[in-house]
Amino acid sequence: MTDLDLGGLSLEEAEREIYAHIVSRNPEHDFEPTLDRVRDACDLLGSPQHAYKVVHLTGTNGKTSTARMTEALVREHGLRTGLFTSPHLTTVRERIMIDGEPIPREDFVRLWQEVAPILAMVDARSAEAGGPRMSFFEVLVVLAFAGFADAPVDVAVVEVGMGGVWDATNVADGDVAVVTPVGLDHQEWLGDSLVDIAAEKAGIIKDGAAAVIAAQAESVAPVLAHAVEEQGARGYWEGEALEVVDRQPGVGGQLVTLRTPAAVYAELFVPLYGEYQAHNALLALAATELLLADGGEPEALAGETVEAGFASVTSPGRLEAVRTSPLILVDAAHNPHGAEALVGAVEESFSFTTLVGVVGILRDKDAEGVLGALEPALDHVVVTTSSSPRAIPVDELAVIARDVFGEDRVTEASSLPDAIDAAVQRAERDDDLGAGVLVVGSITLVADARILTGADRRKGVGRAR
Numbered sequence: 533m534t535d536l537d538l539g540g541l542s543l544e545e546a547e548r549e550i551y552a553h554i555v556s557r558n559p560e561h562d563f564e565p566t567l568d569r570v571r572d573a574c575d576l577l578g579s580p581q582h583a584y585k586v587v588h589l590t591g592t593n594g595k596t597s598t599a600r601m602t603e604a605l606v607r608e609h610g611l612r613t614g615l616f617t618s619p620h621l622t623t624v625r626e627r628i629m630i631d632g633e634p635i636p637r638e639d640f641v642r643l644w645q646e647v648a649p650i651l652a653m654v655d656a657r658s659a660e661a662g663g664p665r666m667s668f669f670e671v672l673v674v675l676a677f678a679g680f681a682d683a684p685v686d687v688a689v690v691e692v693g694m695g696g697v698w699d700a701t702n703v704a705d706g707d708v709a710v711v712t713p714v715g716l717d718h719q720e721w722l723g724d725s726l727v728d729i730a731a732e733k734a735g736i737i738k739d740g741a742a743a744v745i746a747a748q749a750e751s752v753a754p755v756l757a758h759a760v761e762e763q764g765a766r767g768y769w770e771g772e773a774l775e776v777v778d779r780q781p782g783v784g785g786q787l788v789t790l791r792t793p794a795a796v797y798a799e800l801f802v803p804l805y806g807e808y809q810a811h812n813a814l815l816a817l818a819a820t821e822l823l824l825a826d827g828g829e830p831e832a833l834a835g836e837t838v839e840a841g842f843a844s845v846t847s848p849g850r851l852e853a854v855r856t857s858p859l860i861l862v863d864a865a866h867n868p869h870g871a872e873a874l875v876g877a878v879e880e881s882f883s884f885t886t887l888v889g890v891v892g893i894l895r896d897k898d899a900e901g902v903l904g905a906l907e908p909a910l911d912h913v914v915v916t917t918s919s920s921p922r923a924i925p926v927d928e929l930a931v932i933a934r935d936v937f938g939e940d941r942v943t944e945a946s947s948l949p950d951a952i953d954a955a956v957q958r959a960e961r962d963d964d965l966g967a968g969v970l971v972v973g974s975i976t977l978v979a980d981a982r983i984l985t986g987a988d989r990r991k992g993v994g995r996a997r
Contacts, residue, residue: 604845614685794829887909920974
């Protein structure tokens with residue numbers, strides 16, 4: 533049932549009750565391959581997903597950062613924006629952003645009260661047919677689409693939860709589809725090969741849309757090209773219509789020169805670290821051009837507007853500094869591809885003489901692959917666990933870590949506070965000036981670390997610096 537009694541509760545208490553109810557449903561990684569329940573709910577709400585233009589993003593890594601950059605650029609052009617990303621770090625309201633801010637608590641509670649009867653109706657219909665209740669992720673998608681229509685927004689930037697074809701967000705028809713690099717992840721649900729995973733992700737490319745596609749593995753490109761052709765979409769490929777012409781790492785981020793279908797934009801400051809963020813910025817800029825072209829040929833955007841949009845970008849939990857002395861960085865990399873990109877960004881942007889990792893990984897991830905990618909950058913690793921029930925127990929993760937790092941380079945800590953404390957002590961013992969700590973391995977671990985260090989409460993935290 534969805535008829536929560538929120539009477540007499542404060543807004544904060546009501547939010548907690550709503551979230552507890554949503555969490556009681558099937559988690560976002562446990563889903564049935566059908567859009568029927570989300571489509572039914574949206575139909576009963578008057579199809580809110582069709583009330584605004586949509587930029588739809590999929591891929592394996594880089595989706596959230598690319599989505600946040602796209603939203604910032606679109607908003608800088610004077611349009612009201614919605615942003616749907618997942619997962620959240622501190623509050624579920626982060627998943628439903630309006631004009632760059634989490635939906636206000638009062639609006640979230642009101643939205644729930646308006647949408648809950650519809651969810652109950654769909655749950656009942658599904659039960660009658662022998663099906664499950666709407667899942668955690670399905671409910672949040674419906675809330676987001678309804679919230680965006682209620683705001684109302686001009687443009688919604690929507691990141692898939694997983695895959696594409698059967699992802700709950702795919703009831704929307706993206707005017708622009710963005711596909712970041714496709715790698716191996718979520719194989720249990722998306723398939724064991726890059727070709728299978730790419731076929732799932734290609735499902736967001738819709739009839740007549742514009743498709744912005746990152747550089748891809750050799751086996752992936754033909755799958756996406758087929759989807760573009762089959763849908764009669766217009767494909768804009770990195771390496772052809774799109775290019776990172778130049779990038780120069782700098783203090784607090786990097787200067788990039790980007791070539792899009794409409795123009796070359798020279799020396800734009802992007803306040804995020806890592807080569808991959810330059811490529812994410814390229815995709816975001818091209819997507820914004822195509823969105824504003826409204827089906828026509830893209831035109832060059834005003835340089836000052838683009839500069840201001842990028843300058844405002846934040847990406848919490850993506851190579852984010854949450855403490856100094858020693859510097860503690862957190863990053864949500866949770867698969868080998870993401871970890872490899874992270875190592876390159878750390879080595880390029882920081883000059884640590886000693887770097888100690890705090891690592892916690894979920895059971896459905898390639899722990900050996902993640903640890904192997906991190907090993908060249910870490911002098912020592914402290915393995916721990918996050919608040920997620922899916923986290924690998926410390927003793928099990930330690931066995932894997934010792935196989936990768938060796939006995940002497942691994943420490944176990946039963947809790948994240950103990951792990952960070954142990955990492956700081958070891959880093960400062962080895963080098964109290966050039967030492968650093970990197971918290972990495974799962975999004976829940978990063979979320980826990982941000983709360984523990986107070987980064988979630990500091991205004992402006994989230995911008996790499």
